[in-house]
Amino acid sequence: MALALAGSALLICHDADAQDVAEQNTASSGQLVEPSVAELKAQVERLQRELEASRQREQAASAVQTQAAPATEDVDAPLDAALAAAEPEAEPEVIEEPKNLSEVTVTSRRKEEKLQEVPIPIAVINRETLERDNIVTVQDFSRRAPNLGVTSANTRQTSIALRGLGKNSGNESMEPSVGVMVDNVWRAWTGSAWANFPDLDQVEVLRGPQGTLQGKNSNLGLLNITTKAPTFKDxxxxxxxxxxxxxxxxxxxxxxxxxxxxxxxxxxxxxxxxxxxxxxxxxxxxxxxxxxxxxxxxxxxxxxxxxxxxxxxxxxxxxxxxxxxxxxxxxxxxxxxxxxxxxxxxxxxxxxxxxxxxxxxxxxxxxxxxxxxxxxxxxxxxxxxxxxxxxxxxxxxxxxxxxxxxxxxxxxxxxxxxxxxxxxxxxxxxxxxxxxxxxxxxxxxxxxxxxxxxxxxxxxxxxxxxxxxxxxxxxxxxxxxxxxxxxxxxxxxxxxxxxxxxxxxxxxxxxxxxxxxxxxxxxxxxxxxxxxxxxxxxxxxxxxxxxxxxxxxxxxxxxxxxxxxxxxxxxxxxxxxxxxxxxxxxxxxxxxxxxxxxxxxxxxxxxxxxxxxxxxxxxxxxxxxxxxxxxxxxxxxxxxxxxxxxxxxxxxxxxxxxxxxxxxxxxxxxxxxxxxxxxxxxxxxxxxxxxxxxxxxxxxxxxxxxxxxxxxxxxxxxxxxxxxxxxxxxxxxxxxxxxxxxxxxxxxxxxxxxxxxxxxxxxxxxxxxxxxxxxxxxxxxxxxxxxxxxxxxxxxxxxxxxxxxxxxxxxxxxxxxxxxxxxxxxxxxxxxxxxxxxxxxxxxxxxxxxxxxxxxxxxxxxxxxxxxxxxxxxxxxx
CATH class of the missing domain: 2.40.170.20 (TonB-dependent receptor, beta-barrel domain)
Incomplete structure (x- = not known):
C-alpha cells in the first residue's frame, strides 16, 4: 500500500513537472533560453533519481518478502536499511569524462550557455584539462589557446596579448587592452594575474571586444577565469x-x-x-x-x-x-x-x-x-x-x-x-x-x-x-x-x-x-x-x-x-x-x-x-x-x-x-x-x-x-x-x-x-x-x-x-x-x-x-x- 501511494505521488509530481514545462514552452513560443534550460535539466535529473529510488525500494521490498527469516527477527530492519540506502541523496558516482566542445558550458555573457550557442569566438580550457595538465598560471594558458601570448619576466612585466596585441609597457599609467576577470571581479593591474590559480574550474579566452559586458577597456579580448565554488556535498x-x-x-x-x-x-x-x-x-x-x-x-x-x-x-x-x-x-x-x-x-x-x-x-x-x-x-x-x-x-x-x-x-x-x-x-x-x-x-x-x-x-x-x-x-x-x-x-x-x-x-x-x-x-x-x-x-x-x-x-x-x-x-x-x-x-x-x-x-x-x-x-x-x-x-x-x-x-x-x-x-x-x-x-x-x-x-x-x-x-x-x-x-x-x-x-x-x-x-x-x-x-x-x-x-x-x-x-x-x-x-x-x-x-x-x-x-x-x-x-x- 505504501509503495502504491509513493508511486501515485511520484506520477502526480511527474505530471505537474511536465505541465510546468509545457507552460514555460508555451510562454516562450517554443523557444527555451537560459535559465529555464538549466531548470528543466534539474527537473529531469531529479525525476531520474526519484524513479531509480522507487525501483530500488521495490527491489528491497521484494527481497524482504521472499526472505526466510526467524519469527523473532525484525522483518522491517532489512527493509529499513534498504530504503535508507536508496534515499535520493545517495547519488551514484559520477564518472568524469573529458567533455566534447558541444557539451561545454561557458559564462562568457554573464549567464550559463552552451559554448556552441554563444555567437562570439571563445577558446575554453576545461576543468579536466586544467587538472590533468596541472595548469595554474597565465603562462600555462598561452600553451592551450590559439592566438594568446603571455610574457612574464616578473610580476610587473606580465603582459597578455591576443592576436598579437595588448601587451603593456611596464607602465602603470596605461591600462592593458586584454582584460582579466576572475570570479566576476575585474583585475585592473595585469601583474595581479601573475600568481598561481590553485582551484580552477574553467578558463575562457574571449577574442574580440568585450567591453559592453565584461569590464572596462577590454577592447581586444578577455580572460574569463572561474574557480570552483562551494557546494553542500563534502x-x-x-x-x-x-x-x-x-x-x-x-x-x-x-x-x-x-x-x-x-x-x-x-x-x-x-x-x-x-x-x-x-x-x-x-x-x-x-x-x-x-x-x-x-x-x-x-x-x-x-x-x-x-x-x-x-x-x-x-x-x-x-x-x-x-x-x-x-x-x-x-x-x-x-x-x-x-x-x-x-x-x-x-x-x-x-x-x-x-x-x-x-x-x-x-x-x-x-x-x-x-x-x-x-x-x-x-x-x-x-x-x-x-x-x-x-x-x-x-x-x-x-x-x-x-x-x-x-x-x-x-x-x-x-x-x-x-x-x-x-x-x-x-x-x-x-x-x-x-x-x-x-x-x-x-x-x-x-x-x-x-x-x-x-x-x-x-x-x-x-x-x-x-x-x-x-x-x-x-x-x-x-x-x-x-x-x-x-x-x-x-x-x-x-x-x-x-x-x-x-x-x-x-x-x-x-x-x-x-x-x-x-x-x-x-x-x-x-x-x-x-x-x-x-x-x-x-x-x-x-x-x-x-x-x-x-x-x-x-x-x-x-x-x-x-x-x-x-x-x-x-x-x-x-x-x-x-x-x-x-x-x-x-x-x-x-x-x-x-x-x-x-x-x-x-x-x-x-x-x-x-x-x-x-x-x-x-x-x-x-x-x-x-x-x-x-x-x-x-x-x-x-x-x-x-x-x-x-x-x-x-x-x-x-x-x-x-x-x-x-x-x-x-x-x-x-x-x-x-x-x-x-x-x-x-x-x-x-x-x-x-x-x-x-x-x-x-x-x-x-x-x-x-x-x-x-x-x-x-x-x-x-x-x-x-x-x-x-x-x-x-x-x-x-x-x-x-x-x-x-x-x-x-x-x-x-x-x-x-x-x-x-x-x-x-x-x-x-x-x-x-x-x-x-x-x-x-x-x-x-x-x-x-x-x-x-x-x-x-x-x-x-x-x-x-x-x-x-x-x-x-x-x-x-x-x-x-x-x-x-x-x-x-x-x-x-x-x-x-x-x-x-x-x-x-x-x-x-x-x-x-x-x-x-x-x-x-x-x-x-x-x-x-x-x-x-x-x-x-x-x-x-
Missing amino acids: SYYVDGFAGNRDSLQGKFSAGGTVLPGLLAYRASGFIDKRDGYVQNLDIHRSEGELGETDAMGGRLQFLLTPSDVLSARLIVDKSSSKQTMSVQPLIADPTHFDDGTLRTTTFSSRLGRDWFNNITSNGQPITVIGDPRKMANNDRRTSRGDASGVSAEINYDALGHRFTSVSAWRDALFEPNHDGDGSTADIERIAGWTVKNEQWSQEFRISSKEPGPIDYQAGIFAMRTIADTFNQRLFGNDAGAFFASNAQYNRLNGTATGRQMMAASMRNVLYNQNVVPATDSYAGYGQINWHVTDDATLTLGLRNTFERRENTGWSRNIGGSDLDALGASIGATAQNISDAKAIRSAQLGREWDAPRQGFDQNSQNWLVNPSYKVTEDLMVYGSVAGGQKSGAAQFNFNTGKTENVKPEDVMDYEFGIKSSWLDRKLTANVNFYQTDIEGFQSQLVLPDETRPGQYQTQLGNIGGIQLRGIELETSWDVAQGLNLFLNGSYNKAIYTDFANAPCPPEITGQAFCDQTGKTIPNAPAFTANFGFDYRAPLTFGYGNDYGLQWHAYLIDSYKSAANYNASLSRYGQQDAYHVTDGGIGLGTKNGKYNLDLVGRNIFDTIYVTNVSNFSARAAASAAYGDARYFGVHFRAKF
Whole structure:
C-alpha cells in the first residue's frame, strides 16, 4: 500500500513537472533560453533519481518478502536499511569524462550557455584539462589557446596579448587592452594575474571586444577565469607533483556543509617550488640556478543560501612568492651598427676597461653574452610578489529577474631586488620599480530570467585604482668606471687621485622616483538578445564609461660623496672633479616635482551581433563592435614634464561558424576577423619642443594598426576513449600608419624609422595547439566503473617565426618553434585516483617571449620560456 501511494505521488509530481514545462514552452513560443534550460535539466535529473529510488525500494521490498527469516527477527530492519540506502541523496558516482566542445558550458555573457550557442569566438580550457595538465598560471594558458601570448619576466612585466596585441609597457599609467576577470571581479593591474590559480574550474579566452559586458577597456579580448565554488556535498581533493629541478608542487581543496542547507565552504591552497634553469657564474657561486619558482597561497570561500531565491558567495585569497624573477640572459652586444660603423662605446667595451681586470682575474667571466642558460651576477637576490583580495557576490531572484551585486577589494605588491647590471662588477646593487596596487570595485546588475522573445542584462560599475610605484637604483663602487665616457675614463684612470674620484662619483648614490597614477571609473551598460525567430537572434550592447585619471610624481638623487669636498681633501685637479660630477649628472638626470595633474574622459563601447541557427548543429554569426581604451595621465620620467596619452579607438568585425558533425562527435568552429586600431598607445618619436630640430622618444599614440585573420577550434571523438583536437590561427598584424617609430638600435644616423606596413612585434603569423587524449580500460577492470584504466595525452604548441622586440630589432627575431607537453598514467575509471608520468617542454625548446634593446650601457637581453621539467603527478578526489 505504501509503495502504491509513493508511486501515485511520484506520477502526480511527474505530471505537474511536465505541465510546468509545457507552460514555460508555451510562454516562450517554443523557444527555451537560459535559465529555464538549466531548470528543466534539474527537473529531469531529479525525476531520474526519484524513479531509480522507487525501483530500488521495490527491489528491497521484494527481497524482504521472499526472505526466510526467524519469527523473532525484525522483518522491517532489512527493509529499513534498504530504503535508507536508496534515499535520493545517495547519488551514484559520477564518472568524469573529458567533455566534447558541444557539451561545454561557458559564462562568457554573464549567464550559463552552451559554448556552441554563444555567437562570439571563445577558446575554453576545461576543468579536466586544467587538472590533468596541472595548469595554474597565465603562462600555462598561452600553451592551450590559439592566438594568446603571455610574457612574464616578473610580476610587473606580465603582459597578455591576443592576436598579437595588448601587451603593456611596464607602465602603470596605461591600462592593458586584454582584460582579466576572475570570479566576476575585474583585475585592473595585469601583474595581479601573475600568481598561481590553485582551484580552477574553467578558463575562457574571449577574442574580440568585450567591453559592453565584461569590464572596462577590454577592447581586444578577455580572460574569463572561474574557480570552483562551494557546494553542500563534502569533497576533498589533493594534487601533488615531484620531479627534476627539485620540483615540488602541491594543491589541495576541501569543501562541504557547515550548516545544512544554509552555509557551505570551500578551502584550497597551493605550494609551488622548482629550481631555476639559468646557471649563475658569479664569483661567489650561490646555490641553485636562477629563474626558480617559490610560491604559496590559499583561498577560503563561503556560500550562504538562506532561501531558494537568495545566495551569497564570499571569497578571501592570498598568495606570496619570492623569486629571482628578473632573469633575462644577455643575448647580443654587436661591435658595429648595421651600416658598418663601429660602435665606439658598448656594454662589453666598458667592462673591458682595465679597471675591471681585478674582477676577472679569478677565472670567472665578468659577463656572459649569447648563452640563454647562463648569466654572471655578483649576487643572487630575490624579489617579492604578493597578492590578496576579498570579494562578495550576492544573487537575488525576484519579479522574473536576477539581481546581482559584486563587491571587491584587491591589493598587490611587487618588490624587486635585482642585480641591475648583468655582470659580476659592483655597478648597480639595486634596480627596479616597486609597485603597490590597490583597487576597489562595486557592480550592480539586473538580468531577465523569464523566457520570451527578449532577454537582457544591464548594470552599473564603479572602480577606483591606485598604483603607488617607486623606482630605486643604488650604485656601487664600479659604477663610475662603467658609466664614464671614454674621454672621462682616460683622464681619471691616469692617476690614483683620479681613480678615487671616479669610484666616488657614483658610489652609494641612490636615484629615486615616485609616480602615483590613480583612476576613478564609473560605467553604465546593457546588452539585449532579441530572438527574432526561434533560430535568429540579434544581440545589441552599449556601455558608457566616465573616468577621471590623475597622476603625480617626483624624482630625487640621494646619497653619495660631496665631490668638491672629497676632491679638495685628496688634492684632485679641477678637471678630475669636473669629470666626476659630469659622470654623476649624466646618469642621474635632474630632480623634479610634478603636481597632481590629469583629465576627465567619457567613452562608449557598442556591439551589434546577429546570429542564426541553420540547423540544431550549425550556427552562423557576425558582429560589429567599436570602443575606446582610456588615455593615460603620464610624465616624462627624465624631466617630469606632462606627456599625457590620448585614448585608442578600436573597430572590430567578426564572422564565424559553429558546427557539430558525426552525431556531435566532431565539433568545428571557425572565425574570421578584422580589427582596426587608431591611436594605439606606445613609444614613438616626436619633436623636442625644448630643442628645435631635435627629437625625443616618448609615450604617445601610433597612427594605425590592423589585425586580420582566421581562427579554428576542432575536437573529434574518434572512438571510445580517443579524442583528437586541433586549434589554430592565422594572424596578419601590421602597422598601417607608424611613420615616426623609434629605430632599432642597430640603425644609426636616423631620428626615427617608418614601420608602416611591417608586422607588429609579438605577432606570429601562425599559432596552433594540437594533440590527443586517449583512455582505455585495463582488461581486469573493463565494465566496472571503479576499475582501472590507463591514459595518455600529448599536446604540441606551435608558433611561427616572429619578432619579439618592441622596435623590431633584428636581434629580437625568434624562429618558429614547438613546445610539447605529455603524460602517461594509470587511474580509476571514475576519476577518483590518477598517477601519471608527465613532462613539460619535453624536448627542452629554447624560445624567447620578449627581447630588450641594446644600448651604449647595456647588452640586449631576453626573457625565455621555462625549460624542461618532468616528474610524477598524483591526483585524488574523495
